[in-house]
Amino acid sequence: KQEVTQIPAALSVPEGENLVLNCSFTDSAIYNLQWFRQDPGKGLTSLLLIQSSQREQTSGRLNASLDKSSGRSTLYIAASQPGDSATYLCAVRVGGQNFVFGPGTRLSVLP
Amino acid sequence: DVKVTQSSRYLVKRTGEKVFLECVQDMDHENMFWYRQDPGLGLRLIYFSYDVKMKEKGDIPEGYSVSREKKERFSLILESASTNQTSMYLCASSPATGPNLNSPLHFGNGTRLTVT
Secondary structure, X not given: OOOEXXXXXXXXXXXXXXXXXXXXXXXXXXXXXXXXXXXXXXXXXXXXXXXXXXXXXXXXOEEEEEEOOOOEEEEEEOOOOHHHOEEEEEEEEOOOOOEEEOXXXXXXXXX | OOOEEEOOOEEEEOOOOOEEEEEEEOOOOOEXXXXXXXXXXXXXXXXXXXXXXXXXXXXXXXXXXXXXEEOOEEEEEEOOOOHHHOEEEEEEEEOOOHHHHHOOOEEOOOEEEEEO
């Protein structure tokens, strides 16, 4: 059974720092991996999707990498801002309608 | 941009009431999902639908039912609300399998349901 973990559970950094969030999954048989952002009391906003055949995807200050063989993905946030404060979740797609989510990393960027 | 709209942001209902949560997507997606999210338990799948009138149980279907009469609309029904159904409910949609298997999963803004 696929399991997804995220470390750390919470992270606090000063504004301007570059940071890395980690996502690990136990079974490499995935179609893709998606990173989401969730603000308090809101739904999930899609940030990046990496297909299983890809190594990385970039969007603005965000860069996500995927190492399927080792079951790991990282989300790199450059020059962090207070507006980046949110919970970040990763999810792997293991079937047509089957997604497995990690528990999330709560990020606080301090002014 | 894909838009998934949940009809209510906040709902307060009484124990025993029948509750309807509505979700509409505007991208002609075949798949639609209902999740609930609770602190420490993450996202758990309640039901999903892969076509009109088709539905499949997820991990925690007890106490819930769903309806999909039109492709764009997926409703979650709590037949008799209980306090342990107080939660954040999230609707999502995605295209079907095949060439679109690598399209993103899109979420609505969530409905915070409180049952008293």
